[in-house]
Amino acid sequence: MKAESSVILLKLGGGLLTDKNNPLSIREDVVKSAVKQIIDANEKIILIHGGGSFGHPLAKKYSISNGFNKAIPNQILGLAETHHSMIKFNSYLIEQLLENNYPVLSIQPSSIFIRESKKILFDSVDVLETALNLKIMPVLYGDILLDKGGSFSILSGDEIILKLCESLKTYNISKVVFAMESDGLFIAADLDGSNCNLLTECYSNELNDLNLADLGQKIDVTGGIKSKLTHIKKICKYKIPVQLINGLTEGYIYKSLKNQKINCTNILIND
């Protein structure tokens, strides 16, 4: 079927919504502000959020991303706990949206994505598109990922975005927005990386030549800035522009959703 309407994929980073230094702690003011901006923008959105202090510390403790390992005590229980912790975080966000009378549908990624060898399988795109048709915002999140080979790993929000870019049928993705705790990608201006400048605009064919500064802020089992760049390159292959914005700057989520000018990183597509 031909794509008729467009949708924005918005990822709210886990580091933005939670306090990564304190396990299981939500930055309530940040979540409330993000929710208000999403509601005010009133656009068609699929919302994806990261794990932050609900996902990463547990995933790390039980070495979930490295798969099944008999030597790790209680690893399977830890897998279940990691998933449940994400549900608790997700429920908080969902409640904020519903309290503001905004129709949302929480979709459990570990129930609709599965790994088979190196591939991640996903065939529930109709659920998301039907929700969008009904003016319901689907909400997904980084989760555990079961593997048909008898193991498991972590499914990051960024990987979910990639699968959606590959799979949406009746919706065009007009852009992917990553709301983070920094203004975007930074270019190292000198060799030791002590000086860096915000990259405000760049074409997708220039992504391989960037001398990115790694501001290395986190314990992130799904990989920091390098893995973000890898995902961005893959998204651009689908001819979808990407915007990296600071979700802590007042009004930026709203402005991004409304295509208003902001100080951020814009990755544009070459014709």
Ligand code: IP8
């Ligand atoms: O924060 C990771 O998702 P991400 C999810 O999008 C877990 O990388 C469970 C650690």
